[in-house]
Amino acid sequence: xxxxxxxxxxxxxxxxxxxxxxxxxxxxxxxxxxxxxxxxxxxxxxxxxxxxxxxxxxxxxxxxxxxxxxxxxxxxxxxxxxxxxxxxxxxxxxxxxxxxxxxxxxxxxxxxxxxxxxxxxxxxxxxxxxxxxxxxxxxxxxxxxxxxxxxxxxxxxxxxxxxxxxxxxxxxxxxxxxxxxxxxxxxxxxxxxxxxxxxxxxxxxxxxxxxxxxxxxxxxxxxxxxxxxxxxxxxxxxxxxxxxxxxxxxxxxxxxxxxxxxxxxxxxxxxxxxxxxxxxxxxxxxxxxxxxxxxxxxxxxxxxxxxxxxxxxxxxxxxxxxxxxxxxxxxxxxxxxxxxxxxxxxxxxxxxxxxxxxxxxxxxxxxxxxxxxxxxxxxxxxxxxxxxxxxxxxxxxxxxxxxxxxxxxxxxxxxxxxxxxxxxxxxxxxxxxxxxxxxxxxxxxxxxxxxxxxxxxxxxxxxxxxxxxxxxxxxxxxxxxxxxxxxxxxxxxxxxxxxxxxxxxxxxxxxxxxxxxxxxxxxxxxxxxxxxxxxxxxxxxxxxxxxxxxxxxxxxxxxxxxxxxxxxxxxx
Ligand SMILES: *[C@@H]1O[C@H](CO)[C@@H](O)[C@H](O)[C@H]1NC(C)=O
Ligand SMILES: *[C@@H]1O[C@H](CO)[C@@H](O)[C@H](O)[C@H]1NC(C)=O
Ligand SMILES: *[C@@H]1O[C@H](CO)[C@@H](O)[C@H](O)[C@H]1NC(C)=O
Ligand SMILES: *[C@@H]1O[C@H](CO)[C@@H](O)[C@H](O)[C@H]1NC(C)=O
Ligand SMILES: *[C@@H]1O[C@H](CO)[C@@H](O)[C@H](O)[C@H]1NC(C)=O
Numbered sequence: 001x002x003x004x005x006x007x008x009x010x011x012x013x014x015x016x017x018x019x020x021x022x023x024x025x026x027x028x029x030x031x032x033x034x035x036x037x038x039x040x041x042x043x044x045x046x047x048x049x050x051x052x053x054x055x056x057x058x059x060x061x062x063x064x065x066x067x068x069x070x071x072x073x074x075x076x077x078x079x080x081x082x083x084x085x086x087x088x089x090x091x092x093x094x095x096x097x098x099x100x101x102x103x104x105x106x107x108x109x110x111x112x113x114x115x116x117x118x119x120x121x122x123x124x125x126x127x128x129x130x131x132x133x134x135x136x137x138x139x140x141x142x143x144x145x146x147x148x149x150x151x152x153x154x155x156x157x158x159x160x161x162x163x164x165x166x167x168x169x170x171x172x173x174x175x176x177x178x179x180x181x182x183x184x185x186x187x188x189x190x191x192x193x194x195x196x197x198x199x200x201x202x203x204x205x206x207x208x209x210x211x212x213x214x215x216x217x218x219x220x221x222x223x224x225x226x227x228x229x230x231x232x233x234x235x236x237x238x239x240x241x242x243x244x245x246x247x248x249x250x251x252x253x254x255x256x257x258x259x260x261x262x263x264x265x266x267x268x269x270x271x272x273x274x275x276x277x278x279x280x281x282x283x284x285x286x287x288x289x290x291x292x293x294x295x296x297x298x299x300x301x302x303x304x305x306x307x308x309x310x311x312x313x314x315x316x317x318x319x320x321x322x323x324x325x326x327x328x329x330x331x332x333x334x335x336x337x338x339x340x341x342x343x344x345x346x347x348x349x350x351x352x353x354x355x356x357x358x359x360x361x362x363x364x365x366x367x368x369x370x371x372x373x374x375x376x377x378x379x380x381x382x383x384x385x386x387x388x389x390x391x392x393x394x395x396x397x398x399x400x401x402x403x404x405x406x407x408x409x410x411x412x413x414x415x416x417x418x419x420x421x422x423x424x425x426x427x428x429x430x431x432x433x434x435x436x437x438x439x440x441x442x443x444x445x446x447x448x449x450x451x452x453x454x455x456x457x458x459x460x461x462x463x464x465x466x467x468x469x470x471x472x473x474x475x476x477x478x479x480x481x482x483x484x485x486x487x488x489x490x491x492x493x494x495x496x497x498x499x500x501x502x503x504x505x506x507x508x509x510x511x512x513x514x515x516x517x518x519x520x521x522x523x524x525x526x527x528x529x530x531x532x533x534x535x536x537x538x539x540x541x542x543x544x545x546x547x548x549x550x551x552x553x554x555x556x557x558x559x560x561x562x563x564x565x566x567x568x569x570x571x572x
Contacts, residue, residue, distance in 0.1 A: 026067035089182035092216035100474030107462035107501030109178035161224030176461035201271025307472025468495030
């Protein structure tokens with residue numbers, strides 16, 4: 001009897017668990033997409049996007065039980081009451097002039113910014129907690145983010161998600177760590193956040209050996225709140241995990257590329273949890289820059305008209321194509337690349353430092369507008385506290401002619417407490433090169449503040465240039481109301497938001513001669529070592545006179561003994 005009782009209890013428990021898991025409706029979805037674009041410069045860019053949408057209000061009781069959404073991230077969002085979070089880990093520089101615009105902009109190094117809920121009172125404390133938690137989640141050194149390298153820019157960032165109240169930038173924090181780079185140890189935790197991990201689906205293509213030898217690679221995590229219905233009475237949480245790669249395809253003679261060549265392996269199947277699992281190839285440069293055939297033939301070819309630009313896109317549904325096993329897409333060129341005129345992107349920028357010596361310098365940012373209209377841009381300069389800049393030295397010129405900025409927002413840095421924050425709104429005239437420059441002094445730090453390789457120099461984070469482009473030429477970004485790459489097809493809008501990031505700059509600050517103490521130590525040690533032996537020898541040994549008594553009789557006896565008994569006695 002007790003046995004059967006136990007069985008019924010177990011059975012009923014199982015039934016309860018089973019029915020629970022079936023009835024509890026998680027109401028979430030996952031999409032995986034890969035967008036490949038052969039660039040006019042001969043490079044090939046590949047952009048992975050994994051989108052998880054979770055239709056729940058952002059409240060603790062819902063966030064505790066996740067299904068497709070990574071629980072580790074859900075807990076962090078809940079704990080720190082975040083409305084929006086953007087992290088990117090990037091190696092390499094996106095070349096806007098020759099590659100156009102990426103789907104997601106990211107500056108070299110690590111960049112993070114977050115919008116905290118308006119109920120968060122002590123934003124700085126939550127920011128510190130958030131970056132520490134994320135550094136554990138992503139194995140990145142985000143714990144180096146503190147108030148000395150964080151700021152709340154007034155114009156450059158707007159919440160990308162829905163907001164019930166007008167936003168207040170006091171809830172925003174932005175920071176960049178230009179020295180942090182992405183590597184394998186960041187990729188593994190990134191893949192762990194995906195519902196299928198790296199077991200199945202497009203994420204199986206993310207092999208570190210084929211990612212870290214690209215010209216540019218960027219890993220991004222973007223969380224925001226979006227409207228759950230058209231009236232926007234309910235919100236959902238959207239998580240976009242992105243990886244952008246740029247391969248140099250010019251080193252090969254025949255320029256052919258394939259999924260197997262780019263990622264080291266073919267695709268075995270789609271993630272079973274994914275609703276949409278697609279590969280898109282932008283074939284617009286076929287017949288102008290290259291001529292190639294795709295094998296196998298795409299399942300569908302769609303035309304996207306966006307902001308006056310026509311794009312032809314080949315679509316492969318991974319679910320269909322992997323039915324018969326391993327699958328790879330190959331582009332076979334019938335003619336080698338023709339050197340055509342590469343029209344540069346309409347807005348681009350670069351930054352450098354002029355001056356010599358280790359005391360003073362001048363920071364120069366050049367903004368290029370190739371459009372026939374004037375474009376208003378927001379320029380955010382993020383200058384670390386150890387480079388003191390002088391506001392009165394700002395010069396904005398175009399062919400020796402001064403340009404007045406429309407708005408200047410500045411807050412001076414404080415040593416070890418806050419960076420210099422400078423934000424300007426500048427109107428760039430049509431077809432122009434505008435030069436912004438500011439003078440700065442290099443500070444002499446305390447000796448403990450230098451990193452172990454002090455003579456390597458210090459990195460300065462990228463400047464951010466934000467603009468609304470009037471046309472979508474070379475633009476691949478998603479519209480603000482879209483979650484998947486599919487939503488960017490035919491998405492014509494009045495303006496196209498771009499945020500360009502400039503180069504990070506390596507500055508050699510005045511460095512004390514760290515080799516001096518080292519030399520002194522070496523010299524002193526050598527002298528001590530040389531002196532120690534004889535001194536020790538002399539001071540520990542007693543000098544005794546040794547008297548050797550030998551007369552001629554003894555010598556003879558010894559000699560005879562030696563003759564008679566051989567060597568043995570001689571030794572005795
Ligand atoms: C930008 O787009 C134009 C027209 O679509 C194209 O001719 C040009 O090569 C593109 N430039 C870049 C840098 O992608
Ligand atoms: C933004 O928040 C800060 C601090 O909470 C407050 O002082 C400021 O008035 C707010 N600004 C607006 C426009 O609401
Ligand atoms: C590229 O153009 C050639 C010639 O017009 C055509 O045969 C080929 O199918 C095109 N390739 C793609 C991928 O559309
Ligand atoms: C985009 O619009 C064009 C013209 O209206 C249409 O032919 C095309 O099918 C649309 N593409 C998509 C993906 O909806
Ligand atoms: C120490 O002294 C002895 C003789 O007193 C000498 O043979 C030996 O080489 C000395 N050792 C050193 C390290 O100077």
